[in-house]
Amino acid sequence: MLRISKHIISDIIxxxxxxxxxxxxxxxxxxxxQIEDDAGKAVLSLLNIILIVVPLISLVFSAIHYYNYLExxxxxxxxxxxxxxxxxxxxxxxxxxxxxxxxxxxxxPICFYQFDETTMSLLFSGVVxxxxxxxxxxxxxxxxxxxxxxxxxxxxxxxxxxxIYDGLILLLLFALxxxxxxxxxxxxxxxxxxxxxxxxxxxxxxVSALMGYTGATYKDFFGSxxxxxxxxxxxxxxxxxxxxxxxxxxxxxDF
Amino acid sequence: xxxxxxxxxxxxxxYALREISAEFRSNEVIALIGPNGSGKTTLIKCILGMVFPDxxxxxxxxxxxxxxxMHRAEIGYMPQIxxxxxxxxxxxxxxxxxxxxxxxxxxxxxxxxxxFNLGEIEDKTMRSLSGGTRQKVSACLAxxxxxxxxxxxxxxxxxxPISSEILKKKILQEKAKGKTIIITSHILNELDDLATHVMxxxxxxxxxxxxxxxxxxxxxxxxxxxxxxxxMQHNFYNGNLHAKKV
Numbered sequence: 001m002l003r004i005s006k007h008i009i010s011d012i013i014x015x016x017x018x019x020x021x022x023x024x025x026x027x028x029x030x031x032x033x034q035i036e037d038d039a040g041k042a043v044l045s046l047l048n049i050i051l052i053v054v055p056l057i058s059l060v061f062s063a064i065h066y067y068n069y070l071e072x073x074x075x076x077x078x079x080x081x082x083x084x085x086x087x088x089x090x091x092x093x094x095x096x097x098x099x100x101x102x103x104x105x106x107x108x109p110i111c112f113y114q115f116d117e118t119t120m121s122l123l124f125s126g127v128v129x130x131x132x133x134x135x136x137x138x139x140x141x142x143x144x145x146x147x148x149x150x151x152x153x154x155x156x157x158x159x160x161x162x163x164i165y166d167g168l169i170l171l172l173l174f175a176l177x178x179x180x181x182x183x184x185x186x187x188x189x190x191x192x193x194x195x196x197x198x199x200x201x202x203x204x205x206x207v208s209a210l211m212g213y214t215g216a217t218y219k220d221f222f223g224s225x226x227x228x229x230x231x232x233x234x235x236x237x238x239x240x241x242x243x244x245x246x247x248x249x250x251x252x253x254d255f
Numbered sequence: 256x257x258x259x260x261x262x263x264x265x266x267x268x269x270y271a272l273r274e275i276s277a278e279f280r281s282n283e284v285i286a287l288i289g290p291n292g293s294g295k296t297t298l299i300k301c302i303l304g305m306v307f308p309d310x311x312x313x314x315x316x317x318x319x320x321x322x323x324x325m326h327r328a329e330i331g332y333m334p335q336i337x338x339x340x341x342x343x344x345x346x347x348x349x350x351x352x353x354x355x356x357x358x359x360x361x362x363x364x365x366x367x368x369x370x371f372n373l374g375e376i377e378d379k380t381m382r383s384l385s386g387g388t389r390q391k392v393s394a395c396l397a398x399x400x401x402x403x404x405x406x407x408x409x410x411x412x413x414x415x416p417i418s419s420e421i422l423k424k425k426i427l428q429e430k431a432k433g434k435t436i437i438i439t440s441h442i443l444n445e446l447d448d449l450a451t452h453v454m455x456x457x458x459x460x461x462x463x464x465x466x467x468x469x470x471x472x473x474x475x476x477x478x479x480x481x482x483x484x485x486x487m488q489h490n491f492y493n494g495n496l497h498a499k500k501v
Binding site: 003004007011014069070071072074075076077078079080081082252254255 | 306
């Protein structure tokens, strides 16, 4: 598998989008730390940007890359290489490069300005989100033959997780405001990897104290062993399940 | 070498292959012919395991190919339209194929590579190559690893006459080594001196599968294109060639 990933990685590194992504993250992180006097505020703004940008780029880039690499995939499929190895190499190649871009772009400035538990958790969440959304991106592109449709679906998924999902939860909260729904919203929001990442980082910050009763419930739950286990399992499932579906679909695909 | 048992393949409602059974042995050059959309490429892709038949099985050296990939190490495949990563140069591409096939660098057949003079343009990227040159690269890759089975999907389409002759000469050489070679082509004249067997597919079924000598002796025509035209006129004697002969 590594020998194929190696070819894919050496090709992606020359990709302009990856370079632009790295530079963008680097500029934003550097800029935020320069503008804000309070490092905590800078990290919070950075968190919001990362939660939007990382899923978007991971999803769309992995989908586009799969379509652009279809020639390579077709060539491999006619060679003595198993289908699982081909799609896994694609996945590891793309994900590895995206993670590197993220760690270089955000990690280096963070190391200079603010290196503590909070920023470490921020970097960790970014890496996990990259893996999850690259996995979903692969599932989308393997299952839809048409490039335009695949990228459309990828964008819809990003839109759903970043905006629509939170909106729906707020709506639900509003409608059920007469009932004690803290536990319910807690479970609901932890089903969304983006929200989970947000909570994970926020709880490491001082701002969690400002979130009032909800913040307290969250801290109670996610601070506990069960909570960590639960959120960890949700994240692992989000990364593994789409990938397994993608592998399965790829193994049955006709070329 | 390759045994096909009752395979059928359907794309949506349309049957691409319908209950195909055949056996290809060593020392045979099978000319796979038929109109566009008759299932030639689908059959080839089934043999390679790129397309999965809905029913039936294919055996390579008496082992079913389903779930295995190693049979592809013994097949050299030249696709109808070779599609390669755009940014890769010819040199990188061949290096990568050697790497992926885990082939011995000293045991590589570079005869076609040299005959086509690909060494001179080795650093050009695949994107910048013309269709014909790309076809040459495909041919080189198919022959490069000394496979026992060669599957050539319209090998000379898009090649200039000189390159076409070089390729034909190479195919004849490999034929002499006793390999199994499957060729599809629409240019029946060039199959005359290559083929030992003829398989005619139509709408996914085999209308004719017989040795070239039989086809020639039954129709009384020396040239394959005339023989096939005559057989088509007589509707392949309803699939029973020998009935006519007797």
